Amino acid sequence: MVASTVNPSDAVTVSGAYGSRTTFPLVPGFEGVGVIEAAGPGVPPGAVGLRVLPLGSAGAWQQYKRLAYPWCVPVPDDLPDEVACFAYVNPLTAVTMVERFCGPGVRHVVVTAATSAIGGQLAELLAGRGITPVGVVRGTPGRTVAEPSRWRAVIASDGPGWRERLRAETGPGGADVVLDCVGGDVGGAVHALTARAGVFVHYGLLSGTPLPASASPAGVPAWSCSGCATSSSGPAAATCPHCSRRSSNTCATAVWARPSHGASGSADSPHISGARRPRSRERPSSHCRRDDAGTAVRAAGAPSRLHRPRGRRTPTGGRSPAGR
Secondary structure, three states, X not given: OOEEOXXXXXXXXXXXXXXXXXXXXXXXXXXXXEEOOOOOOOOOHHHOOOEEEEOOXXXXXXXXXXXXXXXXXXXXXXXXXXXXXXXXXXXXXXXXXXXXXXXXXXXXXXXXXXXXXXXHHHHHHHHOOOOOOEEEEOOOOOOOOOOHHHOOEEEEOOOOOHHHHHHHHHXXXXXXXXXXXOOHHHHHHHHHOEEEEEEEEEOOOXXXXXXXXXXXXXXXXXXXXXXXXXXXXXXXXXXXXXXXXXXXXXXXXXXXXXXXXXXXXXXXXXXXXXXXXXXXXXXXXXXXXXXXXXXXXXOOOOOOOOOOOOOOOXXXXXXXXXXX
16 A cells, blocks of 8 residues: 545544444555555456555555455556545545536535535536535634635634525525535534425534434434434434443434435425435444444545545565555
């Protein structure tokens, strides 16, 4: 491995929130770029020496990663390592959401965490469709959006009257599409400003707090226990009522996606489907964990500001087919 990223999906994995789907031993790291140094039978001879994205599994936080050749995606020569290592989770998530939810007729789009890596990618993709989104940020000093000209407005959620400013930017009808990776009070506020026939896509939980129960569509559990699969449409409980184990007050979130054509929401809420990612009952958990793994657009994780660490040298012999 030459370079790898720290994505929120890695942080969630390390925290133990993916416990029911984690097999040990595990080396984290969903994103990175490397050079194929050795190859086994059936791999084209010219593969050795190729710079690739090793996809499909964790393990980028190490010097060598071993995986099947079909999961090695060649990297163009003009793409530097510092860019290539970010070319998987966020870009594919952004492309999929824009293609799926921002079709003809969509004019008013709100993007939370606008200063994040995926926020900038969403703005660029939306600009290609003639859409100038409204961004919501935390107002952190020194943090600005990458290309201000691509945003109709950027509103800090820590400023007075920010909800009124957002309502003025989206118009009296509300936002056609909201792309939210924050959750919590900010997510609940932008949900409330989504048009009645609009789409609210909740694909991340940077705040660490689920959307308020008032933002949940009818029939969608507001929380669930990742171990015993107990769920409730009420506020998150301090303990799971089924296994009586202690949990945080942010037990879980539902996985929401765009409804099928012809689906209808209530008169006062945007279209949000109630498809929740099923939870395994194989291993009862000793406690409840926040279920922020699922996203409306399936991806390895939610967006965030990333950084690029260098892996430590830990030689493992010469049998690994993938990179340095």
